[in-house]
Structure formats: structure tokens, C-alpha cells
Amino acid sequence: MRRPHIRSVAVAVAVTTAATGLAGTAFGTTAGTDRTAATAGTSAASVVAAARAAAFAHSSATGVLQGDALQVEDVMIDPEGARHVRFTRAHQGMQVLGGDLVVHLTRQLTYAGVTRAAGHTVKPAAATAAKLSAAEAQQKAATAAQGDAGPAELVVDARDGASALAYQVRVSDSGTTEAGGSRTVVVDAVTGKVRSNTPDSDEFLSPALLDTLRERGEKLDPATAAGTQTAGFTAASASSAATRYPSTAHGTGKTLFVGTVPLTTTRTARTTYLLKDPTRWGTETRDAKGQELENFSRGKKITTTNDVFGNGRVTSRNTAAADAQYGITKTLDFYNKTFGRKGIENNGKGAHAMVHFGNKVGNAFWDSVCDCMLYGDGDGDQLKKPLVALDVTGHELTHGVVDATAKLEPTRIDEHDNQYGEPGALNESLADVFGSNVEFFTNNASDKPDYLIGEKMGLAQKFLRRLDHPSLDRLEHSIDYWSPQVYDAEVHAGSGVSSHAYYLLAEGSGRKTIGGVQYDSPTYDGSTVKGIGRTKATAIFYRALTRYMVSTTDFHDARNATLKAAKDLYGANSTEYTTVDQAWAAVNVTSANTPAAHR
Secondary structure, X not given: OOOXXXXXXXXXXXXXEOOOOEOOOOOEOOOOOEOOHHHHOOOHHHHHHHHHHHHHXXXXXXXXXXXXXXXXXXXXXXXXXXXXXXXXXXXXXEEEEOOOEEEEEOOOOOEEEEEEOOOOOOOOOOOOOOOOOHHHHHHHHHHHHOOEEEEEEEEXXXXXXXXXXXXXXEEEOOOOOHHHOOEEEEEEOOOOOEEEEEEOEXXXXXXXXXXXXXXXXXXXXXXXXXXXXXXXXXXXXXXXXXXXXXXXEEEEEEOOOOOEEEEEEEEEEOOEEEOEEXXXXXEEEEEOOOOOOOOHHHOEXXXXXXXXXXXXXXXXXXXXXXXXXHHHHHHHHHHHHHHOOOOOOOOOOOOXXXXXXOOOOOOEEEEOOOOEEEEOOOOOOOEOOOOOOHXXXXXXXXXXXXXXXXXXXXXXXOOOOOEEOHHHHHHHHHHHHHHHHHHHHHOEOOEOOOOEEOOOOXXXXXXXXXXOOHHHOOOOOOOOOOOHXXXXXXXXXXXXXXXXXXXXXXXXXXXXXXXXXXXXXXXXXXXXXXXXXXXXXXXXXXHHHHHHOOOOOOHHHHHHHHHHHHHHHHOOOOHHHHHHHHXXXXXXXXXXXXXOOOO
8 A cells, every 4th residue: 555654745835935945835725626825815834833833832632742843744724714734743853653643723823623643652762772773674674575675764653552663664676565566664673573564556456356356266357448538539739730849739549448538648749749748737658668667767758650549459558558648637637626636746746657567467556656657467367458447547546645645554464465454444445435536527438437446347246346335345345334343354345434434425325326327325224314415525525534634544533534524614513514424323433432542
């Protein structure tokens, strides 16, 4: 999934504030649309300074101690008045893993509360000193991940209720990771125990699912489409009279999954067109050339002489690239036009992808080291085609959005790389929720929108997961309702709880047909939930993710986060707020059954 460590400061940018070095922090509004500090009437510097001061002044609530340093990752200013600053933390110069927090302020920049990942003191005992050297930690990490260890960084590991001195090591070319990707290993600096060993990429098809498919002898042959989204359009840019290069061009993608579609491309010479979109911050897809690359700059640029990419079949290397580029640009458009989010990290930078990744790789990934999408071609056996379907791209890029915001993480990973725990399950759920929304936003006739995930994969059960009735999935054994056992469920199975809550919030319970697909959503207590509509439900979940979720958010925390978001957007006495409460109760997540803290 994502890296288990706090990433160094990566501030999203929209305005320049030299006083703090925040070269353009992005500011979110009600349903997520962004505006600058200038238009909001509050400077980035004043918001950050007030939030940092409040964190130290209210240390009993925030857990911030003397000797801590707060590194700003995001600043959000809401039109109704609230300000939110997301911080990562360092203690005595060491990164604190699981020490992330969001400080909430009023319009007057007074303290209004905190959302924090670690609910305990994150300061190691004064007598604690490293007994392992950095070199010894590197060796242990290299052995654990079977790869090449980079530098060992001394950190404080505050995850899972701990406060331990540890080394963090990134290991490349891991022999334990699909297609030789990298891993992040955390080694206890006192005992030498490997505390975590996490792949840096998120695989769409989990190890457990692949094992299940092998046991069933089921082959995946994704259904393709040869339709045309917009009748009669052709690549007209070849005849344009552009005299300066590069220039914006309007080409054509002949894809596997969504038919013939328009692509905005870059004309670099009279008869040379590059698969790079200058209207979407330079979003680009490249060819990994069958190599296991985690460096986008090493990918081969994809060009044509006629501004047509692909032929609708796998016989052209550019076909999968057309699918990827189309899916990525539509995902960016969804986030931008729905929430005002300017790119995956909300920093005005384009997204990147590489197709033809590795040799016979039957998967697709969001890779946080590459900061890009990676698509294999299929293994030729179990998976016959590349996983470049629209909802796969929307799902995986949403992991990038989560990585840039709450950084939700699994609580543990087993020796086969299967991941467990509610925060990781919530991450998978949000990827399904927003991946489904990308389909609705795009409304492509060749890939009709629905609340199904992976319906193009050619599975015998016709979908991979579904939001209305998750337990109809017999492959990953998705879960409809929360119980104490869910806390350590495999993340794709556990994701059903919050996905089901979202569907109930959006569409309500019971039977209905939407876009030609039949749904029948049950409830834990037999209650009837009347949905508030997908637009409002999605606004609430996005607001909750970006303002009120942190790396350790579980389902009960998510309930609280969405209630706060609904209150922000619609008021505490609104139908929307009440329905959020009803939807979570309908999946058995209530204030009454909130478990004791797990961290």
C-alpha cells in the first residue's frame, strides 16, 4: 500500500508566502473547491503560525511536546470559516512515524480542536539509545526485503501504541515484492526487530485474491470495447497550422476499454505528437519498455506522426497507453471539477504513468516512490490483458490522493504481503468510492458508470467488489457490517464496511435500478435509509478525508469524520447530517459500540 512512514514535507501550492516558505499552499473550500489565501482573506503564514502555536499551547489534546517540530503538509480554508492545518511531526530532529495531526482553527484563528494519529506520548524514554548502528540496520532491512538497502534514518516509531527508537530504510529491487519494486523497512534501533516491512506500491490485485483465482482455476480476460465516445471526431491536429512548438494538439486514442476517445496531446514538430497533456499540468504516459522502472524519467516518451494512439487491440503498444492517459486525465478532471483539486497532490502538477511495466506483470499499481501509475501487460496466463480499465485507474490514483492527505495505513502486513486493519481497509474503500465516481463523472458509453469495481475484468462473478452489498463478492469475502473482528480483517474484505456506508448515504437501502444495473442494499438493523444523492455523499466523504482523517483513522473515526464534514457542509440539524449517522448505524458503526482505543 503506501509507505508506512511520514513523507518529508510536500506542500500543495496555490499562493506564495515567502515568510513561511509555503510557496503556494492550497486552500480547500466546502465541497473541496480550492481558493487562495488572498481571496479567503487569511494568509498562509498567519494560519500556519496560529496552528503551530495552538498545537503547543494545547499539548494535552494535541500530544505535541517540547522538542517536537511540526512540518506543514497542507492548509485548508473553508468558506464557512474553519481553517485546518495538516502537520507531520519530528522529535529531537527525528521523524515521528504515526505522529501526523490536523489542527483545526476558527475564522479568528483560535484553537477549535485536533485530529491526531497517535493518542499517546510519542517521546522515547530518556534512557533510550540506539544499540544498532545504521549499517547494521541497513543489513537487517536488506535481508528482510531481499534487496538493496539505502541510507538508514533514525526515527521515532509511534504507530500501534508504540514510542520506539527505530531506523527507517528504503530497500530497492526487492525480491519479495511483485515486479521487484521497493519497500520501506523499519528496524527497532534497540532490539534489532523488524517493526514493519511495507511495499511502496499499491497493487490492484492483492496476493490473497490472486491465490483465490489460482485455486479456482479462473483466468481473467478483461472485456474490451470498440465503440466511439464522440461520433465523427478524428485527429485533426495533423493539419493544423501551428508554427511554434511545442503546442497543444487534439488527438485520438483507440483504446481497449473505452473505445475511440479524444486525447489532448502535445505537438512537438510538424509531424510529431507526444502523449502529454499540456492542459492538465503536463500529465503524461510513457512506455516502461518491459523494465521494472520506478523512475518516470527513464520511461520512453510515446509519440506518433498522426496524433492517433493505439489501434484498439494489444497489437499496438500505444493502445494501453491511450487507455491509461484517458483514465488519468478523466480522474484529474473529476477531482478538479468536483473539488477544485489541482492534481493528485493538489500542487498544480500533472500525473504520470508508465505502461508495459515489467515482464509479464499481471497487475496495476500506484507507486509512491515513482509518484506515478504503473501498468503491467498481464502475465499471459491468469491475466490476459493489461489492467488499464477506467475504474482501476480511478481507484489507484485515489490511493495517491490518500497518500497526499490522510496517509491511511494498514496496521499489519503478513509474510505474503496481504494487508490488514481498518485504516488500510478505509483506504481501499475510499479508492473504490472515488474510483466509482470517476466512472459516473466520465459517463463513457463503452464503460457505463456503476457502483461495481472491476466489472471489466472478466470475472465469473461479473465484478470484483460492489458498494451496495459487499458480501456478494465471494472472491475477497467483502464484509457488509462492522464487528470487532473487522479491526484485523484483510483490507479489501474490510473495505466493504465503509463502502456500504457510502452507498447507503448516497442511494439508500433496498432495491433499485441505476443506469441499468440492479442494486439491493441491506442494513444491519433492518432500518430503511433514504439516500441524499451521490453528489452530497461524495462531498461529505472528500471533506472528511482531507480535513478529519489521519493515518490511523478506523471506521468509528471515519464515522466521526463524516459527521463533522456533514455538519460543516450542511449543518448539525440537517437531513444530510442525520443520514450520515443512519448510514453508519446501518453498517453497525455507532457511538455506542465504539471499541477501546487500538493505538
